[in-house]
Amino acid sequence: MPTSVELAAMRRAIVISASGLGATSPNPAVGCVILDAAGRTVGEGYHLRKGDPHAEVNALAAASARAAGGTAVVTLEPCNHEGLTPACHQALLDAKIARVLIAVMDPTSRGEGGAARLRKAGVDVQTHVLEEEALVVLGPWRTSLSHQRPVLHLMLQTDPAGQPTTPTTEALAQLALERQTHDLLISPDGSAEEGQIGSHGRRFSVPAHPVPDEPGDTVAALTEAGARTVLLVGPSKLSERLLSEALVDRLTLLVPVPEPSQATTTTPAPLLPDGYVLSRITRVGSQLVISAGRR
Incomplete structure:
Protein backbone atom coordinates (compact mmCIF):
# COMPACT_ATOMS: atom_id res chain seq x y z
CA MET A 1 0.00 0.00 0.00
CA PRO A 2 1.20 3.56 -0.64
CA THR A 3 2.63 5.35 2.37
CA SER A 4 1.37 8.72 3.59
CA VAL A 5 4.50 10.29 2.06
CA GLU A 6 3.76 8.68 -1.29
CA LEU A 7 0.13 9.77 -1.21
CA ALA A 8 1.22 13.33 -0.47
CA ALA A 9 3.65 13.11 -3.39
CA MET A 10 0.87 11.91 -5.70
CA ARG A 11 -1.33 14.85 -4.73
CA ARG A 12 1.60 17.14 -5.41
CA ALA A 13 2.05 15.50 -8.82
CA ILE A 14 -1.65 16.02 -9.59
CA VAL A 15 -1.45 19.69 -8.62
CA ILE A 16 1.61 20.45 -10.73
CA SER A 17 0.20 18.47 -13.67
CA ALA A 18 -2.51 21.12 -14.00
CA SER A 19 0.23 23.60 -15.02
CA GLY A 20 0.08 22.03 -18.47
CA LEU A 21 -3.65 22.52 -19.00
CA GLY A 22 -4.41 24.44 -22.17
CA ALA A 23 -0.96 23.71 -23.64
CA THR A 24 -0.22 19.97 -23.82
CA SER A 25 -2.91 18.83 -26.28
CA PRO A 26 -3.20 16.52 -28.02
CA ASN A 27 -1.04 15.07 -25.24
CA PRO A 28 -2.33 14.81 -21.65
CA ALA A 29 -1.32 17.09 -18.78
CA VAL A 30 0.88 14.90 -16.56
CA GLY A 31 2.86 15.49 -13.37
CA CYS A 32 5.63 13.49 -11.68
CA VAL A 33 7.41 13.61 -8.32
CA ILE A 34 10.62 11.69 -7.55
CA LEU A 35 11.35 10.48 -4.02
CA ASP A 36 14.82 9.26 -3.10
CA ALA A 37 15.45 5.95 -1.33
CA ALA A 38 14.76 7.65 2.01
CA GLY A 39 11.41 9.04 0.86
CA ARG A 40 12.55 12.64 0.41
CA THR A 41 11.35 14.67 -2.57
CA VAL A 42 14.33 15.25 -4.86
CA GLY A 43 12.68 16.24 -8.14
CA GLU A 44 9.41 17.09 -9.78
CA GLY A 45 8.23 18.01 -13.25
CA TYR A 46 5.30 18.24 -15.60
CA HIS A 47 4.69 18.01 -19.34
CA LEU A 48 4.50 21.44 -20.96
CA ARG A 49 3.60 20.75 -24.62
CA LYS A 50 3.79 18.06 -27.29
CA GLY A 51 7.34 17.59 -28.50
CA ASP A 52 8.84 18.69 -25.17
CA PRO A 53 10.08 16.23 -22.50
CA HIS A 54 7.43 14.31 -20.60
CA ALA A 55 6.80 14.79 -16.89
CA GLU A 56 8.95 11.84 -15.83
CA VAL A 57 11.95 13.05 -17.82
CA ASN A 58 11.70 16.56 -16.35
CA ALA A 59 11.39 15.19 -12.81
CA LEU A 60 14.33 12.81 -13.30
CA ALA A 61 16.47 15.64 -14.66
CA ALA A 62 15.78 17.62 -11.49
CA ALA A 63 16.54 14.63 -9.25
CA SER A 64 19.69 13.53 -11.15
CA ALA A 65 21.63 10.75 -9.38
CA ARG A 66 19.45 11.03 -6.27
CA ALA A 67 16.69 9.14 -8.13
CA ALA A 68 18.61 5.83 -7.93
CA GLY A 69 16.78 3.36 -5.68
CA GLY A 70 13.93 5.81 -5.27
CA THR A 71 10.27 6.10 -6.21
CA ALA A 72 8.60 7.80 -9.16
CA VAL A 73 5.08 9.06 -8.45
CA VAL A 74 3.32 9.87 -11.72
CA THR A 75 -0.25 10.78 -12.60
CA LEU A 76 -0.36 8.78 -15.87
CA GLU A 77 1.20 5.44 -16.79
CA PRO A 78 4.70 6.04 -18.24
CA CYS A 79 4.68 5.70 -22.02
CA ASN A 80 6.06 2.56 -23.61
CA HIS A 81 6.99 3.86 -27.04
CA GLU A 82 9.31 6.37 -28.66
CA GLY A 83 7.69 9.22 -30.55
CA LEU A 84 8.80 12.83 -30.52
CA THR A 85 10.41 11.99 -27.16
CA PRO A 86 11.98 8.78 -25.75
CA ALA A 87 9.91 6.18 -23.90
CA CYS A 88 9.42 7.27 -20.28
CA HIS A 89 9.42 3.76 -18.83
CA GLN A 90 12.96 3.34 -20.17
CA ALA A 91 14.03 6.67 -18.67
CA LEU A 92 12.85 5.42 -15.27
CA LEU A 93 14.80 2.19 -15.71
CA ASP A 94 17.93 4.07 -16.80
CA ALA A 95 17.65 6.21 -13.64
CA LYS A 96 17.50 3.01 -11.54
CA ILE A 97 14.09 3.82 -10.08
CA ALA A 98 13.01 0.98 -7.77
CA ARG A 99 9.31 1.75 -7.32
CA VAL A 100 6.65 3.48 -9.42
CA LEU A 101 3.21 4.68 -8.32
CA ILE A 102 0.70 5.41 -11.10
CA ALA A 103 -2.67 7.14 -10.78
CA VAL A 104 -4.28 6.59 -14.21
CA MET A 105 -3.50 3.88 -16.75
CA ASP A 106 -2.80 5.06 -20.29
CA PRO A 107 -5.50 3.94 -22.76
CA THR A 108 -3.19 4.87 -25.65
CA SER A 109 -0.48 2.34 -24.75
CA ARG A 110 0.70 0.45 -27.81
CA GLY A 111 0.69 -3.23 -26.96
CA GLU A 112 2.34 -3.97 -23.63
CA GLY A 113 2.04 -0.89 -21.40
CA GLY A 114 4.78 0.91 -19.54
CA ALA A 115 3.67 -0.53 -16.20
CA ALA A 116 4.02 -4.10 -17.48
CA ARG A 117 7.49 -3.39 -18.87
CA LEU A 118 8.59 -1.84 -15.61
CA ARG A 119 7.38 -4.90 -13.67
CA LYS A 120 9.23 -7.21 -16.08
CA ALA A 121 12.39 -5.28 -15.30
CA GLY A 122 11.90 -5.90 -11.56
CA VAL A 123 10.42 -2.52 -10.58
CA ASP A 124 7.73 -2.49 -7.88
CA VAL A 125 4.67 -0.92 -9.56
CA GLN A 126 1.38 0.13 -7.96
CA THR A 127 -1.46 1.41 -10.11
CA HIS A 128 -4.73 3.34 -9.60
CA VAL A 129 -3.24 5.36 -6.73
CA LEU A 130 -5.61 8.33 -6.11
CA GLU A 131 -7.01 7.74 -9.59
CA GLU A 132 -10.23 9.71 -9.03
CA GLU A 133 -8.26 12.72 -7.81
CA ALA A 134 -5.92 12.55 -10.80
CA LEU A 135 -8.92 12.52 -13.14
CA VAL A 136 -9.72 16.04 -11.97
CA VAL A 137 -6.95 17.00 -14.41
CA LEU A 138 -6.82 14.01 -16.76
CA GLY A 139 -10.58 13.45 -17.02
CA PRO A 140 -11.23 15.72 -20.04
CA TRP A 141 -8.30 14.19 -21.95
CA ARG A 142 -9.57 10.67 -21.27
CA THR A 143 -13.13 11.67 -22.18
CA SER A 144 -11.85 13.15 -25.44
CA LEU A 145 -10.17 9.85 -26.26
CA SER A 146 -13.36 7.96 -25.46
CA HIS A 147 -15.56 10.25 -27.58
CA GLN A 148 -12.92 10.53 -30.33
Whole structure:
Protein backbone atom coordinates (compact mmCIF):
# COMPACT_ATOMS: atom_id res chain seq x y z
CA MET A 1 0.00 0.00 0.00
CA PRO A 2 1.20 3.56 -0.64
CA THR A 3 2.63 5.35 2.37
CA SER A 4 1.37 8.72 3.59
CA VAL A 5 4.50 10.29 2.06
CA GLU A 6 3.76 8.68 -1.29
CA LEU A 7 0.13 9.77 -1.21
CA ALA A 8 1.22 13.33 -0.47
CA ALA A 9 3.65 13.11 -3.39
CA MET A 10 0.87 11.91 -5.70
CA ARG A 11 -1.33 14.85 -4.73
CA ARG A 12 1.60 17.14 -5.41
CA ALA A 13 2.05 15.50 -8.82
CA ILE A 14 -1.65 16.02 -9.59
CA VAL A 15 -1.45 19.69 -8.62
CA ILE A 16 1.61 20.45 -10.73
CA SER A 17 0.20 18.47 -13.67
CA ALA A 18 -2.51 21.12 -14.00
CA SER A 19 0.23 23.60 -15.02
CA GLY A 20 0.08 22.03 -18.47
CA LEU A 21 -3.65 22.52 -19.00
CA GLY A 22 -4.41 24.44 -22.17
CA ALA A 23 -0.96 23.71 -23.64
CA THR A 24 -0.22 19.97 -23.82
CA SER A 25 -2.91 18.83 -26.28
CA PRO A 26 -3.20 16.52 -28.02
CA ASN A 27 -1.04 15.07 -25.24
CA PRO A 28 -2.33 14.81 -21.65
CA ALA A 29 -1.32 17.09 -18.78
CA VAL A 30 0.88 14.90 -16.56
CA GLY A 31 2.86 15.49 -13.37
CA CYS A 32 5.63 13.49 -11.68
CA VAL A 33 7.41 13.61 -8.32
CA ILE A 34 10.62 11.69 -7.55
CA LEU A 35 11.35 10.48 -4.02
CA ASP A 36 14.82 9.26 -3.10
CA ALA A 37 15.45 5.95 -1.33
CA ALA A 38 14.76 7.65 2.01
CA GLY A 39 11.41 9.04 0.86
CA ARG A 40 12.55 12.64 0.41
CA THR A 41 11.35 14.67 -2.57
CA VAL A 42 14.33 15.25 -4.86
CA GLY A 43 12.68 16.24 -8.14
CA GLU A 44 9.41 17.09 -9.78
CA GLY A 45 8.23 18.01 -13.25
CA TYR A 46 5.30 18.24 -15.60
CA HIS A 47 4.69 18.01 -19.34
CA LEU A 48 4.50 21.44 -20.96
CA ARG A 49 3.60 20.75 -24.62
CA LYS A 50 3.79 18.06 -27.29
CA GLY A 51 7.34 17.59 -28.50
CA ASP A 52 8.84 18.69 -25.17
CA PRO A 53 10.08 16.23 -22.50
CA HIS A 54 7.43 14.31 -20.60
CA ALA A 55 6.80 14.79 -16.89
CA GLU A 56 8.95 11.84 -15.83
CA VAL A 57 11.95 13.05 -17.82
CA ASN A 58 11.70 16.56 -16.35
CA ALA A 59 11.39 15.19 -12.81
CA LEU A 60 14.33 12.81 -13.30
CA ALA A 61 16.47 15.64 -14.66
CA ALA A 62 15.78 17.62 -11.49
CA ALA A 63 16.54 14.63 -9.25
CA SER A 64 19.69 13.53 -11.15
CA ALA A 65 21.63 10.75 -9.38
CA ARG A 66 19.45 11.03 -6.27
CA ALA A 67 16.69 9.14 -8.13
CA ALA A 68 18.61 5.83 -7.93
CA GLY A 69 16.78 3.36 -5.68
CA GLY A 70 13.93 5.81 -5.27
CA THR A 71 10.27 6.10 -6.21
CA ALA A 72 8.60 7.80 -9.16
CA VAL A 73 5.08 9.06 -8.45
CA VAL A 74 3.32 9.87 -11.72
CA THR A 75 -0.25 10.78 -12.60
CA LEU A 76 -0.36 8.78 -15.87
CA GLU A 77 1.20 5.44 -16.79
CA PRO A 78 4.70 6.04 -18.24
CA CYS A 79 4.68 5.70 -22.02
CA ASN A 80 6.06 2.56 -23.61
CA HIS A 81 6.99 3.86 -27.04
CA GLU A 82 9.31 6.37 -28.66
CA GLY A 83 7.69 9.22 -30.55
CA LEU A 84 8.80 12.83 -30.52
CA THR A 85 10.41 11.99 -27.16
CA PRO A 86 11.98 8.78 -25.75
CA ALA A 87 9.91 6.18 -23.90
CA CYS A 88 9.42 7.27 -20.28
CA HIS A 89 9.42 3.76 -18.83
CA GLN A 90 12.96 3.34 -20.17
CA ALA A 91 14.03 6.67 -18.67
CA LEU A 92 12.85 5.42 -15.27
CA LEU A 93 14.80 2.19 -15.71
CA ASP A 94 17.93 4.07 -16.80
CA ALA A 95 17.65 6.21 -13.64
CA LYS A 96 17.50 3.01 -11.54
CA ILE A 97 14.09 3.82 -10.08
CA ALA A 98 13.01 0.98 -7.77
CA ARG A 99 9.31 1.75 -7.32
CA VAL A 100 6.65 3.48 -9.42
CA LEU A 101 3.21 4.68 -8.32
CA ILE A 102 0.70 5.41 -11.10
CA ALA A 103 -2.67 7.14 -10.78
CA VAL A 104 -4.28 6.59 -14.21
CA MET A 105 -3.50 3.88 -16.75
CA ASP A 106 -2.80 5.06 -20.29
CA PRO A 107 -5.50 3.94 -22.76
CA THR A 108 -3.19 4.87 -25.65
CA SER A 109 -0.48 2.34 -24.75
CA ARG A 110 0.70 0.45 -27.81
CA GLY A 111 0.69 -3.23 -26.96
CA GLU A 112 2.34 -3.97 -23.63
CA GLY A 113 2.04 -0.89 -21.40
CA GLY A 114 4.78 0.91 -19.54
CA ALA A 115 3.67 -0.53 -16.20
CA ALA A 116 4.02 -4.10 -17.48
CA ARG A 117 7.49 -3.39 -18.87
CA LEU A 118 8.59 -1.84 -15.61
CA ARG A 119 7.38 -4.90 -13.67
CA LYS A 120 9.23 -7.21 -16.08
CA ALA A 121 12.39 -5.28 -15.30
CA GLY A 122 11.90 -5.90 -11.56
CA VAL A 123 10.42 -2.52 -10.58
CA ASP A 124 7.73 -2.49 -7.88
CA VAL A 125 4.67 -0.92 -9.56
CA GLN A 126 1.38 0.13 -7.96
CA THR A 127 -1.46 1.41 -10.11
CA HIS A 128 -4.73 3.34 -9.60
CA VAL A 129 -3.24 5.36 -6.73
CA LEU A 130 -5.61 8.33 -6.11
CA GLU A 131 -7.01 7.74 -9.59
CA GLU A 132 -10.23 9.71 -9.03
CA GLU A 133 -8.26 12.72 -7.81
CA ALA A 134 -5.92 12.55 -10.80
CA LEU A 135 -8.92 12.52 -13.14
CA VAL A 136 -9.72 16.04 -11.97
CA VAL A 137 -6.95 17.00 -14.41
CA LEU A 138 -6.82 14.01 -16.76
CA GLY A 139 -10.58 13.45 -17.02
CA PRO A 140 -11.23 15.72 -20.04
CA TRP A 141 -8.30 14.19 -21.95
CA ARG A 142 -9.57 10.67 -21.27
CA THR A 143 -13.13 11.67 -22.18
CA SER A 144 -11.85 13.15 -25.44
CA LEU A 145 -10.17 9.85 -26.26
CA SER A 146 -13.36 7.96 -25.46
CA HIS A 147 -15.56 10.25 -27.58
CA GLN A 148 -12.92 10.53 -30.33
CA ARG A 149 -13.50 14.28 -30.36
CA PRO A 150 -12.74 17.26 -28.11
CA VAL A 151 -14.72 17.92 -24.96
CA LEU A 152 -16.98 20.87 -25.80
CA HIS A 153 -17.74 23.47 -23.12
CA LEU A 154 -20.33 26.17 -23.82
CA MET A 155 -20.41 29.42 -21.82
CA LEU A 156 -23.50 31.64 -21.95
CA GLN A 157 -24.48 34.92 -20.33
CA THR A 158 -28.22 35.06 -19.58
CA ASP A 159 -30.59 37.57 -18.06
CA PRO A 160 -32.51 36.70 -14.85
CA ALA A 161 -35.27 35.12 -16.94
CA GLY A 162 -32.79 32.75 -18.60
CA GLN A 163 -32.58 34.43 -22.01
CA PRO A 164 -29.11 34.81 -23.62
CA THR A 165 -27.80 38.35 -23.46
CA THR A 166 -24.65 40.44 -23.94
CA PRO A 167 -21.81 39.44 -21.57
CA THR A 168 -21.22 41.71 -18.60
CA THR A 169 -17.78 42.89 -17.52
CA GLU A 170 -17.76 40.20 -14.84
CA ALA A 171 -18.72 37.57 -17.41
CA LEU A 172 -15.85 38.63 -19.67
CA ALA A 173 -13.48 38.33 -16.71
CA GLN A 174 -14.79 34.81 -16.04
CA LEU A 175 -14.28 33.95 -19.71
CA ALA A 176 -10.70 35.19 -19.54
CA LEU A 177 -10.07 32.74 -16.69
CA GLU A 178 -11.85 29.79 -18.29
CA ARG A 179 -10.05 30.05 -21.61
CA GLN A 180 -6.67 29.43 -19.97
CA THR A 181 -7.47 25.74 -19.41
CA HIS A 182 -8.92 25.10 -22.89
CA ASP A 183 -7.08 24.43 -26.12
CA LEU A 184 -9.31 26.55 -28.30
CA LEU A 185 -11.79 29.39 -27.89
CA ILE A 186 -14.60 29.71 -30.43
CA SER A 187 -16.28 33.14 -30.46
CA PRO A 188 -19.93 33.74 -31.47
CA ASP A 189 -18.80 34.85 -34.94
CA GLY A 190 -17.12 31.47 -35.50
CA SER A 191 -13.55 32.70 -35.19
CA ALA A 192 -11.13 30.36 -33.41
CA GLU A 193 -7.98 31.04 -31.41
CA GLU A 194 -5.86 29.25 -28.84
CA GLY A 195 -7.09 29.50 -25.27
CA GLN A 196 -3.53 30.50 -24.38
CA ILE A 197 -2.14 32.24 -27.45
CA GLY A 198 1.00 30.52 -28.75
CA SER A 199 1.02 27.85 -26.05
CA HIS A 200 0.85 24.62 -28.04
CA GLY A 201 3.61 22.61 -29.65
CA ARG A 202 3.82 20.45 -32.73
CA ARG A 203 0.83 18.67 -34.28
CA PHE A 204 -1.59 21.34 -33.09
CA SER A 205 -3.21 23.94 -35.30
CA VAL A 206 -5.95 26.55 -35.15
CA PRO A 207 -8.91 25.84 -37.49
CA ALA A 208 -9.61 28.22 -40.37
CA HIS A 209 -11.94 31.16 -39.70
CA PRO A 210 -14.80 30.83 -39.37
CA VAL A 211 -15.24 27.26 -38.18
CA PRO A 212 -18.02 25.38 -39.97
CA ASP A 213 -21.49 25.92 -38.49
CA GLU A 214 -22.55 22.34 -39.28
CA PRO A 215 -21.89 20.29 -36.10
CA GLY A 216 -20.28 17.27 -37.77
CA ASP A 217 -17.90 19.45 -39.80
CA THR A 218 -17.11 21.56 -36.75
CA VAL A 219 -16.23 18.56 -34.60
CA ALA A 220 -14.08 17.12 -37.39
CA ALA A 221 -12.18 20.41 -37.77
CA LEU A 222 -11.57 20.72 -34.04
CA THR A 223 -10.42 17.10 -33.80
CA GLU A 224 -8.08 17.52 -36.75
CA ALA A 225 -6.57 20.57 -35.03
CA GLY A 226 -5.47 18.35 -32.12
CA ALA A 227 -7.76 19.94 -29.54
CA ARG A 228 -8.91 18.02 -26.47
CA THR A 229 -10.93 20.82 -24.84
CA VAL A 230 -12.79 23.62 -26.60
CA LEU A 231 -14.57 26.59 -25.03
CA LEU A 232 -17.45 27.99 -27.09
CA VAL A 233 -18.93 31.39 -26.34
CA GLY A 234 -22.63 31.74 -27.09
CA PRO A 235 -25.19 32.42 -28.15
CA SER A 236 -24.58 31.48 -31.77
CA LYS A 237 -26.09 29.33 -34.48
CA LEU A 238 -23.24 26.87 -33.96
CA SER A 239 -23.79 26.55 -30.19
CA GLU A 240 -27.53 26.03 -30.72
CA ARG A 241 -26.87 23.25 -33.23
CA LEU A 242 -24.27 21.57 -31.01
CA LEU A 243 -26.73 21.64 -28.11
CA SER A 244 -29.52 20.22 -30.24
CA GLU A 245 -27.30 17.30 -31.28
CA ALA A 246 -26.16 16.61 -27.68
CA LEU A 247 -22.53 17.43 -28.52
CA VAL A 248 -21.99 19.97 -25.71
CA ASP A 249 -20.42 18.18 -22.75
CA ARG A 250 -20.31 21.05 -20.26
CA LEU A 251 -22.35 24.20 -19.75
CA THR A 252 -21.45 27.33 -17.79
CA LEU A 253 -24.25 29.86 -17.33
CA LEU A 254 -23.52 33.33 -16.01
CA VAL A 255 -26.69 34.75 -14.46
CA PRO A 256 -27.12 38.09 -12.65
CA VAL A 257 -27.93 37.65 -8.97
CA PRO A 258 -31.72 38.17 -8.70
CA GLU A 259 -33.43 40.44 -6.21
CA PRO A 260 -34.35 38.73 -2.92
CA SER A 261 -38.03 39.07 -3.76
CA GLN A 262 -39.59 39.79 -7.10
CA ALA A 263 -42.98 39.30 -8.72
CA THR A 264 -43.28 37.84 -12.21
CA THR A 265 -46.07 37.32 -14.66
CA THR A 266 -44.07 35.16 -17.06
CA THR A 267 -42.58 31.71 -16.72
CA PRO A 268 -38.76 31.90 -16.77
CA ALA A 269 -36.95 29.91 -19.43
CA PRO A 270 -35.69 26.48 -18.29
CA LEU A 271 -32.34 26.89 -16.57
CA LEU A 272 -30.79 23.89 -18.33
CA PRO A 273 -31.53 22.09 -21.59
CA ASP A 274 -32.80 18.53 -21.34
CA GLY A 275 -30.07 16.01 -20.57
CA TYR A 276 -27.98 18.24 -18.29
CA VAL A 277 -27.58 18.18 -14.51
CA LEU A 278 -26.17 20.80 -12.15
CA SER A 279 -22.63 20.14 -10.94
CA ARG A 280 -21.61 23.39 -9.24
CA ILE A 281 -22.99 26.82 -8.41
CA THR A 282 -20.97 29.70 -7.01
CA ARG A 283 -21.20 33.47 -6.87
CA VAL A 284 -18.65 35.85 -8.38
CA GLY A 285 -19.49 39.48 -7.68
CA SER A 286 -23.01 40.12 -8.95
CA GLN A 287 -23.04 36.94 -11.08
CA LEU A 288 -24.11 33.39 -10.32
CA VAL A 289 -21.76 30.97 -12.11
CA ILE A 290 -23.73 27.81 -12.81
CA SER A 291 -21.96 24.67 -14.06
CA ALA A 292 -23.68 21.64 -15.55
CA GLY A 293 -22.75 18.48 -17.38
CA ARG A 294 -24.47 15.83 -19.44
CA ARG A 295 -26.15 12.99 -17.61
